[in-house]
Amino acid sequence: xxxxxxxxxxxxxxxxxxxxxxxxxxxxxxxxxxxxxxxxxxxxxxxxxxxxxxxxxxxxxxxxxxxxxxxxxxxxxxxxxxxxxxxxxxxxxxxxxxxxxxxxxxxxxxxxxxxxxxxxxxxxxxxxxxxxxxxxxxxxxxxxxxxxxxxxxxxxxxxxxxxxxxxxxxxxxxxxxxxxxxxxxxxxxxxxxxxxxxxxxxxxxxxxxxxxxxxxxxxxxxxxxxxxxxxxxxxxxxxxxxxxxxxxxxxxxxxxxxxxxxxxxxxxxxxxxxxxxxxxxxxxxxxxxxxxxxxxxxxxxxxxxxxxxxxxxxxxxxxxxxxxxxxxxxxxxxxxxxxxxxxxxxxxxxxxxxxxxxxxxxxxxx
Amino acid sequence: xxxxxxxxxxxxxxxxxxxxxxxxxxxxxxxxxxxxxxxxxxxxxxxxxxxxxxxxxxxxxxxxxxxxxxxxxxxxxxxxxxxxxxxxxxxxxxxxxxxxxxxxxxxxxxxxxxxxxxxxxxxxxxxxxxxxxxxxxxxxxxxxxxxxxxxxxxxxxxxxxxxxxxxxxxxxxxxxxxxxxxxxxxxxxxxxxxxxxxxxxxxxxxxxxxxxxxxxxxxxxxxxxxxxxxxxxxxxxxxxxxxxxxxxxxxxxxxxxxxxxxxxxxxxxxxxxxxxxxxxxxxxxxxxxxxxxxxxxxxxxxxxxxxxxxxxxxxxxxxxxxxxxxxxxxxxxxxxxxxxxxxxxxxxxxxxxxxxxxxxxxxxxx
Numbered sequence: 039x040x041x042x043x044x045x046x047x048x049x050x051x052x053x054x055x056x057x058x059x060x061x062x063x064x065x066x067x068x069x070x071x072x073x074x075x076x077x078x079x080x081x082x083x084x085x086x087x088x089x090x091x092x093x094x095x096x097x098x099x100x101x102x103x104x105x106x107x108x109x110x111x112x113x114x115x116x117x118x119x120x121x122x123x124x125x126x127x128x129x130x131x132x133x134x135x136x137x138x139x140x141x142x143x144x145x146x147x148x149x150x151x152x153x154x155x156x157x158x159x160x161x162x163x164x165x166x167x168x169x170x171x172x173x174x175x176x177x178x179x180x181x182x183x184x185x186x187x188x189x190x191x192x193x194x195x196x197x198x199x200x201x202x203x204x205x206x207x208x209x210x211x212x213x214x215x216x217x218x219x220x221x222x223x224x225x226x227x228x229x230x231x232x233x234x235x236x237x238x239x240x241x242x243x244x245x246x247x248x249x250x251x252x253x254x255x256x257x258x259x260x261x262x263x264x265x266x267x268x269x270x271x272x273x274x275x276x277x278x279x280x281x282x283x284x285x286x287x288x289x290x291x292x293x294x295x296x297x298x299x300x301x302x303x304x305x306x307x308x309x310x311x312x313x314x315x316x317x318x319x320x321x322x323x324x325x326x327x328x329x330x331x332x333x334x335x336x337x338x339x340x341x342x343x344x345x346x347x348x349x350x351x352x353x354x355x356x357x358x359x360x361x362x363x364x365x366x367x368x369x370x371x372x373x374x375x376x377x378x379x380x381x382x383x384x385x386x387x388x389x390x391x392x393x394x395x396x397x398x399x400x401x402x403x404x
Numbered sequence: 405x406x407x408x409x410x411x412x413x414x415x416x417x418x419x420x421x422x423x424x425x426x427x428x429x430x431x432x433x434x435x436x437x438x439x440x441x442x443x444x445x446x447x448x449x450x451x452x453x454x455x456x457x458x459x460x461x462x463x464x465x466x467x468x469x470x471x472x473x474x475x476x477x478x479x480x481x482x483x484x485x486x487x488x489x490x491x492x493x494x495x496x497x498x499x500x501x502x503x504x505x506x507x508x509x510x511x512x513x514x515x516x517x518x519x520x521x522x523x524x525x526x527x528x529x530x531x532x533x534x535x536x537x538x539x540x541x542x543x544x545x546x547x548x549x550x551x552x553x554x555x556x557x558x559x560x561x562x563x564x565x566x567x568x569x570x571x572x573x574x575x576x577x578x579x580x581x582x583x584x585x586x587x588x589x590x591x592x593x594x595x596x597x598x599x600x601x602x603x604x605x606x607x608x609x610x611x612x613x614x615x616x617x618x619x620x621x622x623x624x625x626x627x628x629x630x631x632x633x634x635x636x637x638x639x640x641x642x643x644x645x646x647x648x649x650x651x652x653x654x655x656x657x658x659x660x661x662x663x664x665x666x667x668x669x670x671x672x673x674x675x676x677x678x679x680x681x682x683x684x685x686x687x688x689x690x691x692x693x694x695x696x697x698x699x700x701x702x703x704x705x706x707x708x709x710x711x712x713x714x715x716x717x718x719x720x721x722x723x724x725x726x727x728x729x730x731x732x733x734x735x736x737x738x739x740x741x742x743x744x745x746x747x748x749x750x751x752x753x754x755x756x757x758x759x760x761x762x763x764x765x766x767x768x769x770x
Contacts, residue, residue: 040429040430041430041432041436041438042430043430043431043432043433043436045431045433047433049645050431050433050434050645050648052430052431053431058428058431059428061427061428061649062424062425062427062428063406064406064407064408064409064418065409065411065416065418065419065424065596066407066409067409067411067413067416067727068416068597070407070409070721070727071721072407099466099467099470099598100465100466100467100470100620101465101466101644101645101646101647102644102645103619103620103643103644103645104465104466104620104644106619107618107619107620111617111618131619134619135619138615138616138617138618138619139617222645224645230431230647230648230649230650231434231645231646231647231648231649232465232598232647232649232650249504250504251477251504251505251617251618252473252477252504252617252618253469253472253473253497253500253501253504254466254469254470254473277469278467278468278469278470279415279416279467279468279469279588279590279597280467280597281467281596281597281598281650282416282596282597283427283596283597283598283650284596284598284647284650355436355437361433361436
């Protein structure tokens with residue numbers, strides 16, 4: 039039996055139908071001229087959703103967390119100071135990943151649910167090699183001001199996690215001074231999980247580690263297959279077998295998004311998030327993320343006193359085929375995460391998840 | 405326009421139809437109980453195709469080359485001696501990957517096209533921490549004797565690349581003394597590229613690096629989501645978002661293979677390879693791989709004197725939709741690689757590729 043789910047958690051979301059269909063199209067080899075065209079167009083469209091002109095913009099052949107690893111493993115030289123803004127699980131993860139790459143990590147801790155305190159992060163060290171922050175914290179549903187970090191970064195490189203922001207909310211890597219960015223396909227891009235859209239500018243590439251610890255994520259080597267050399271018509275160098283079905287699917291998802299219009303897609307996410315958050319408050323529920331910093335695509339809401347968080351999620355899944363997320367870390371049983379991302383950022387999804395929550399909570403307040 | 409290809413190169417191969425269909429089924433979340441069942445069954449079926457009872461057998465969320473990286477990054481302690489049998493491109497790659505992990509690499513070089521010289525490899529160092537070899541060299545079409553390496557490995561760990569052998573030819577990880585193995589999905593498993601089936605036994609796991617350079621491929625952390633802890637009914641720990649569509653597809657491909665019967669699948673690959681190789685020789689072409697060590701699933705053949713290798717491949721692709729591979733490394737223009745893997749290991753594919761080659765070479769010899 040095939041189970042159908044409404045994927046209203048923190049990701050994956052239900053893919054755009056175009057992205058699903060592309061997965062099942064006839065497979066191409068990774069060196070087929072037709073596939074290379076698909077790959078080049080995918081990189082072009084990724085540049086648009088990143089808001090960048092970086093020639094080195096590509097989908098890494100692994101999930102978003104590998105994008106985080108690629109960011110640090112290619113740029114952290116032993117002993118480099120890396121200032122990390124930690125306002126949730128993914129900021130925490132950055133400290134672990136950067137430390138494994140040999141960084142001297144300066145973690146700037148925040149209360150979860152709060153946005154990054156830009157002044158505190160910028161004041162944390164005199165001359166960091168890297169400043170790193172999460173644009174949209176998937177663990178808390180909070181948006182932070184990347185542009186302000188970019189404006190104040192000085193000589194540091196700015197690493198930005200855009201896993202849950204890309205193609206959902208405004209993202210302008212070049213304008214904001216983002217030097218290195220990574221994302222995932224399974225959130226607002228509306229594609230299955232499996233690829234990490236990645237971008238790095240010349241400034242960061244020039245400071246890169248010559249021979250990083252990771253062969254698989256070595257951007258110097260990957261550049262022979264995609265990116266600048268390749269797009270200039272040079273010979274492609276085989277590095278590893280690209281996941282061709284997934285890239286074709288990302289191509290289809292991006293085409294769909296750009297056909298609709300990137301700003302229209304942002305507006306659609308904002309509208310769905312606004313309606314959902316208003317509806318939850320109207321039900322008497324309390325939102326978790328700090329007001330003014332709430333992501334539209336991922337809403338965090340406190341589990342009401344006396345309610346069994348896991349039982350509600352199980353009921354939603356079994357009775358209505360709806361997946362929502364538990365909270366992360368210390369908030370596992372006290373917060374829910376409701377994502378309306380990509381295809382799901384639309385009014386009928388808002389109505390459905392509100393109605394289903396009311397049904398399961400038994401709190402219909404017509 | 406959708407291009408259909410006969411993928412008769414060194415991989416990817418055309419996926420089994422079941423595997424393609426599974427990609428397009430409704431997506432599940434990575435923590436959905438239904439998906440966790442799919443993941444557990446996938447790990448069970450992987451144990452069968454690996455020929456292992458290792459609890460730590462799982463699909464890593466990246467392509468086969470990341471499997472290679474996982475093998476070394478989790479087991480190489482700084483300064484460890486790693487003896488690598490190099491009889492092709494993927495043996496070479498192992499030396500690079502292991503060195504980045506801090507190994508003192510002892511490369512045992514072979515002429516390409518020859519199988520691994522077991523005695524020479526075993527004699528290369530008194531007490532290596534690791535001995536590594538490729539079971540089926542994708543660059544040359546050669547099979548090596550992993551069982552003999554396992555029998556002579558002594559206290560060393562044996563790392564085996566099974567990217568092009570798994571589910572194509574006999575592979576018995578436990579019987580042969582393989583401690584760590586990695587593979588890919590896009591060859592004889594008949595699934596799109598994107599996952600790296602991986603297995604590690606207790607002996608190797610106990611010697612692992614406590615905190616490897618790679619967070620993404622850290623087997624200690626991955627074990628909280630899949631593998632032993634998980635399959636014993638313990639709580640799943642979120643590590644990264646599993647590529648759920650790809651795992652569902654691997655599940656479908658494995659189901660198809662085990663329904664047919666693993667040994668029957670090996671026999672089918674052997675028959676197709678035998679027919680192809682006989683047919684190529686009957687056309688007057690010369691095989692590249694050493695006789696007695698030829699892989700049935702991947703045949704290497706010398707480009708006849710005076711023939712433009714790339715032009716033939718282009719003609720095959722444009723006129724007949726057939727992809728075959730160029731040679732690797734120094735043999736790029738003097739060898740072709742013809743793979744009949746997974747779904748393509750069948751008589752009609754043999755007939756087609758032979759007929760097409762005759763057509764394009766203009767050497768019909770009725």
